[in-house]
Amino acid sequence: MGGxxxxxxxxxxxxxxxQARKTRRAILDAAHRLFAEKGYLATSVEDxxxxxxxxxxxxxTSVGVKSQILKEVIDLTLAGDDxxxxxxxxxxxxxxxxxxxxHRMLHLHARNMRMMYVRCADVYCAxxxxxxxxxxxxxxxxxxxxxxxxxxxxxxxxxxxxxxxxDGYDADTVADMLWSVATPMVYRKLxxxxxxxxxxxxxxxxxxxCRALLPD
Amino acid sequence: MGGxxxxxxxxxxxxxxxQARKTRRAILDAAHRLFAEKGYLATSVEDxxxxxxxxxxxxxTSVGVKSQILKEVIDLTLAGDDxxxxxxxxxxxxxxxxxxxxHRMLHLHARNMRMMYVRCADVYCAxxxxxxxxxxxxxxxxxxxxxxxxxxxxxxxxxxxxxxxxDGYDADTVADMLWSVATPMVYRKLxxxxxxxxxxxxxxxxxxxCRALLPD
Numbered sequence: 444m445g446g447x448x449x450x451x452x453x454x455x456x457x458x459x460x461x462q463a464r465k466t467r468r469a470i471l472d473a474a475h476r477l478f479a480e481k482g483y484l485a486t487s488v489e490d491x492x493x494x495x496x497x498x499x500x501x502x503x504t505s506v507g508v509k510s511q512i513l514k515e516v517i518d519l520t521l522a523g524d525d526x527x528x529x530x531x532x533x534x535x536x537x538x539x540x541x542x543x544x545x546h547r548m549l550h551l552h553a554r555n556m557r558m559m560y561v562r563c564a565d566v567y568c569a570x571x572x573x574x575x576x577x578x579x580x581x582x583x584x585x586x587x588x589x590x591x592x593x594x595x596x597x598x599x600x601x602x603x604x605x606x607x608x609x610d611g612y613d614a615d616t617v618a619d620m621l622w623s624v625a626t627p628m629v630y631r632k633l634x635x636x637x638x639x640x641x642x643x644x645x646x647x648x649x650x651x652x653c654r655a656l657l658p659d
Numbered sequence: 660m661g662g663x664x665x666x667x668x669x670x671x672x673x674x675x676x677x678q679a680r681k682t683r684r685a686i687l688d689a690a691h692r693l694f695a696e697k698g699y700l701a702t703s704v705e706d707x708x709x710x711x712x713x714x715x716x717x718x719x720t721s722v723g724v725k726s727q728i729l730k731e732v733i734d735l736t737l738a739g740d741d742x743x744x745x746x747x748x749x750x751x752x753x754x755x756x757x758x759x760x761x762h763r764m765l766h767l768h769a770r771n772m773r774m775m776y777v778r779c780a781d782v783y784c785a786x787x788x789x790x791x792x793x794x795x796x797x798x799x800x801x802x803x804x805x806x807x808x809x810x811x812x813x814x815x816x817x818x819x820x821x822x823x824x825x826d827g828y829d830a831d832t833v834a835d836m837l838w839s840v841a842t843p844m845v846y847r848k849l850x851x852x853x854x855x856x857x858x859x860x861x862x863x864x865x866x867x868x869c870r871a872l873l874p875d
Contacts, residue, residue: 482791575698575788588852610866619855620863623848624840632839636804639835647836650826654870 467505470495471519474512479565483513483573483580510579513570517587520563530559531597540597545606546653552598553625553649557641560630567627595621602656609658617656625652683721686711690722691732695781699729699789699796726795729786733803736779746775747813756813761822762869768814769841769865773857776846783843811837818872825874833872841868 473495477486488509492499506512522530530536535558539551560567567587574584599618602608608617625648633639639647689711693702704725708715722728738746746752751774755767776783783803790800815834818824824833841864849855855863 484791572788572791576700576792619849619853623845623853628844629839633835637835637839651867651871655867659875 463505466495466497466501470497470502470506471512471516474506475516475520475566478513478516478569483509483569484576488512510577510583513566513580514583516566517563517570517583520566521559523558523562531594536594540601543605545602545657548602548605549652549656550649552621553645553652556625556630556648557645560627560634560644561641564627564631564634568631571628591626592618592622595619595625607658609656612656620655621652679721682711682713682717686713686718686722687728687732687735690728691736691782694729694732694785699725699785700792704728726793726799729782729796730799732782733779733786733799736782737775739774739778747810752810756817759821761818761873764818764821765868765872766865768837769861769868772841772846772864773861776843776850776860777857780843780847780850784847787844807842808834808838811835811841823874825872828872836871837868 470491474486474491477490477494481490486509488502489499491509491512492502495502497505502512506515522528522533531540535555539548539555542548542551570580570584570587573580575581595618596614598621599614602617603614608614630644633644633647634641686707690702690707693706693710697706702725704718705715707725707728708718711718713721718728722731738744738749747756751771755764755771758764758767786796786800786803789796791797811834812830814837815830818833819830824830846860849860849863850857
């Protein structure tokens with residue numbers, strides 16, 4: 444009997460794992476929609492369970508408490524899928540780093556920012572707005588700022604290795620500028636609040652970066 | 660006797676008004692420091708009373724509830740004094756609008772932003788971070804966004820009246836860009852978090868605006 448139970452377990456385990464993965468993904472997608480629309484503070488675990496069509500305890504067992512859900516939503520939307528590969532290892536990010544022409548590199552970087560912000564600007568801004576009111580979210584927000592600064596450094600150092608920068612800007616200054624201006628918040632202001640298209644944002648950012656950073 | 664009371668009232672009234680103005684100003688300055696340091700949500704009316712050296716009820720009678728205090732702190736720090744003159748009527752704002760040379764105009768605008776943000780970036784960001792958690796602050800935040808957009812329009816239209824803009828940008832696009840990039844948040848990121856000096860910020864912003872907006 445022990446043997447048959449083990450056999451059945453071995454037989455159903457991949458299907459169960461697939462079901463667990465789907466449930467988890469449905470919860471994260473539901474949470475993403477709600478955080479983006481209503482904000483993090485106004486969204487409850489009950490709301491997330493209802494939107495995902497699962498029972499409330501399933502949310503806790505599949506993902507965790509609300510701040511853990513937010514963390515996983517962020518990981519998922521930054522990368523665009525649930526593969527455990529960091530952004531800087533993604534082919535689209537590497538394509539920009541490896542592009543030898545500095546103008547084309549900045550155009551690829553602007554494309555990458557547009558791609559990421561279409562997915563994650565809303566939830567990124569939800570984290571920022573909840574950061575002061577909730578210490579767990581505050582800690583996540585600080586970590587996200589450090590990751591984005593690190594990503595900006597990669598791009599700045601790669602650019603500085605390819606070309607003389609304007610006015611003798613160094614890679615640190617360029618990293619600070621990318622980190623403070625090419626942000627999800629600026630994207631959100633222009634696209635959500637002022638009605639720009641994502642493509643218009645991409646062209647504008649590419650242009651701004653080329654003019655601000657590269658010599659004539 | 661009625662006459663003597665009236666006389667005394669008339670006699671002491673300017674001194675009392677002056678004392679009331681000083682108390683009010685001490686409360687607003689204390690609130691500004693606390694909002695900037697601790698954030699709006701973490702600051703109580705008790706904290707403000709203690710920091711200002713007044714009794715708690717004096718805060719309510721002199722200024723009002725916490726959201727009203729925040730509103731008055733913002734009015735005070737945006738303009739830099741407690742005169743009832745709107746920012747766009749201030750000589751330093753008019754100086755930029757009236758400057759005929761577009762490069763010099765953008766340098767004056769960058770100077771104005773530096774001057775304002777040195778005073779108000781911290782409390783501006785405190786409003787943004789508390790906007791989601793507190794509906795009164797949310798409404799104030801929306802109003803502040805509209806005021807800043809209106810100010811950006813004045814500058815954009817004045818610039819468009821003086822020169823051809825780059826790439827056929829129109830005044831609306833320029834206003835959106837000023838509103839989304841020349842923000843207190845970008846100032847705060849660069850100066851508070853990345854350690855730039857306010858003067859470095861001013862030079863960088865002037866340069867960025869000239870390159871992004873004006874033809875070669």
